[in-house]
Structures are given as structure tokens and as C-alpha cells.
Amino acid sequence: MTLYIGCSKDDPITPVNMDPLVTLVGSPIGSTTSSSIDASGGTLTSADGIVQLIVPAGAVSSATLFSIEPVSNYCPGGAGNTYRLQPEGITFTIPVSISFHYADSLVANENYLGIAYQDQDHTWFAPKIISLDIGGNNISVQAKHFSDWTIFERLSIQPKKASVYINESVSLKVTLVGELSTITDAQGIELNNLNEDESISTSWQASSGTVVKQGDDKASYTAPSSVPSQNPADVSVTFNNISFVHNGITYTNPKLFAKINVYADEAYFYAEFTSSLSFHVVGNRAFTETDHMTLKILQQGDSVTVYDIQNYSAAVIPESLSDGGCTTTLISAGDGWFNTPHGVTLRGYYGSFTHSIYVGVSSQEAPMGTQASYNKICSGGSSILIGGGMVSTAPAEFTFDASLPYQEQVQTYPGGGVFPDGFVKLVFTRVQ
Secondary structure, eight states: OBOOOTTSOOOBOOOSOOOOOBOOOOOBOSOOEEEEEOTTOEEEEOTTSOEEEEEOTTSSSSOEEEEEEEEOOOSTTEEEEEEEEESOSOOOSSOEEEEEEOOGGGOSOGGGEEEEEEOTTSBEEEESOOEEETTTTEEEEEESSOSEEEEEESEEEEOSEEEEETTOEEEEEEEEEEEEEEEEOTTSOEEEEEEEOOOOOEEEEESSSEEEESSTTEEEEEOOSSOOSSSSEEEEEEETTOEEEETTEEEESOEEEEEEEEESOEEEEEEEEEEEEEEEEETTEEEEEEEEEEEEEEEETTEEEEEEEEEOOOEEEOSEEEETTEEEEEEEOOSOSBOOOTTOOEEEEEETTTTEEEEEEOSSSOOEEEOOEEEEEETTSOEEEEEOOEEEOBOSEEEEETTSSEEEEEEEEOOBTTBOOEEEEEEEEEOO
């Protein structure tokens, strides 16, 4: 087996596992971005800003629809999402650049990053020639065809970061993605056929607490009985039988670290959000929408988890309003001011200096919902549909003082004689 990082060839190592890496195909998990690009070239960026396609002039001969769709990642060592790039099944005359802009928090060690794609047989391959800009958090490759593409770590540890209560444990796992052979595809691009190698030997250490090896790819870390002076604690794993060259540097027995935050206190909060706002004026009156949402928050040290999100139905009153021979009637109240749909994830952290909990959207999807919709009918005329489109909803982010047992945050919206006065109210109660 050979390991390859960046653009250099690695020292050969004989693997035990000689099977090519074949996995499930990812399922769509986010918004697709599309654009028509013609022979003059162009660019396209994914909805989350992570992937960018640079299509040079002459790559296609006529206007072609390009698209980027995030899908679930089944590549071992995969970092973040896989992205389904279209059009698939055509060969570009000139290579197209596929660029990933990643976050530092996504990877354990940027030196071990690579790019891989999954072919029609569900087998994973890694192009040998890539460009890795660690300072700019960017990795890219030139490709003459599209399929499902991702970045991955040849050596990785999961979780990279975790929080654990004193005396409690967390499981850790490492993965080595190796290379069986070098092949050349139909477009003349050199590839490595990947596999997940299990012929590894590891050693584990912890700066505080204890770590117990449970197999060469697994270990269990147990936190000490009190919060250590060095917190988060470092849990390290050394790969004893790995050697490769990257950018002229030989890495022998490489090491990875996991950061484990140890906490001795935890708190639970109940959050209730309510709103009363007017959006649509008919004559000298308006429709008023009320909405309601609740969620629970768990603080464990500096880690904050949001769970048990309850979206309640919005209500709009009155059912109809008339003015000047026209009647506007409510069709649907929509999702209201507060709505956190499936696929949107809220996460947060605790600021020890300010004693505040900060929560925001951590998923690719932002909270969205439907507006209230109305049917307007005037005498002697046809009906007109009003509203019903998609709009941003709350909460996208919020913060509150975790040291207080109860607090209210109220934002008022004066009507100014046109709309009735409205408000958005957030209430946070510490329950334990």
C-alpha cells in the first residue's frame, strides 16, 4: 500500500486489507445550486460556500447546466459533506477546478487531507495531483468528469472534540484510509484506488484522566474526578507503523490529538418564544399573526446542546377583512414567526467570562417557513392570491445570561397608526 498526501509519492507499505473501498451512495441533505455555463466559462459555488467550481473557457462547447448538491458522506475519513456535481456522464475538453474551502474545526490535521470521488460502481478513488493551501484552508483538484466528491483525512480521529462530565467516559476511534494501487483513468488522470486499512498499531496517551486501548483503532477516555488544570485535556494517538512523505517532509509514526473538555457542572434551561405581529393591511385594519415555540437547552461546561424543539401552529385573526368592495380572506396561517424545520440544527456554547449562553444555526439549512396566504376577491373581478411564499424564520441565533434563574427579552414593534403594536418575546427559565 502507498499513502499519498498532497502531490508527493509515499513510501510503500504492504496492507492487510486488499479490498477496494466500496460504500453506500450519499442521499441529498441540502439545497442545490445550479447555473448555466457556456463555452466562455464561469464559476458556481455551493449554497454553503464550501465548494466552488471554476469552469475554464472551452471546457464545454455550448450552454450546460452545472449544479452542486450536498449529500451524506460515506467515505471513511470523510470531512463534512459529499457533494454531487453535475452534469455527470460527460467529459470536459479542458479540466474543471473543484475547490473545497474547509473550516479548521472540521479536520484533526490538515497535513493529512485529500480529495476523493465515488464512481458508478460506488468505489472511491483519490486523484494523485491536488493543491493544498493550509494557510488559506483550501484544497482543490483538476477534473475532467463529475460524480460525488468529498475531502477526507487519510488519518483521522473521531470525535476531534468532545465534552465529558467528571469521572465519565467517551469512546474514540481512528481511521486510516490507504491506497491499493495507482491507475490512470480514461481521461489520463492518475488515481489511487482507496481502501480502509485495518493493519495499524497504535499507542494512546492522555494529559489527564485515563485512556484505555480497546483495539488498535479504538480507545475509551475517562475523565478525572475533578476539572484538570489543563482543560480541555489532550488525548493523543500515535500510529506506530506509518511512514509517508509530504511536501518534502517525511512523517514517521504520526500523531493525532482529540480535545476533551472536562466539566463538573451542568444546567438545564427551558426557552419559550412567543410573537404577535401584523403583516397585511386592508383599509384601516390588519391581519394579526401570533406564534409560539419552545425548546430545551443543556449546558455542560462550555458545551451547549439544544433539544426537544417544539414548533406550534401559527394563528391569524380575523378570518377576513373587507375594504372598497374587496374582501380578503385567510387561506393558511403559514408557519409563523418561529419555525425550526427538520434539517436545521441549533447548537451553542457557554462563555465563562460573560456567563452567557450563545446559540445559533450550525447546519447548512437556515430556518425557513411559509408566509400566511390570502385570497382577495373584488366585486366583478377575479380572485388574487396574496402571500404564501417562503421567508426566513426565527430563531437563527440568540443569547441569554445563564447565571439568572429567569429572564425575559422583549422586542416591541410600534404600529405607528398603520399596524397594531406587535412584539417578539423570549423567556428563559433555569429548571435545574
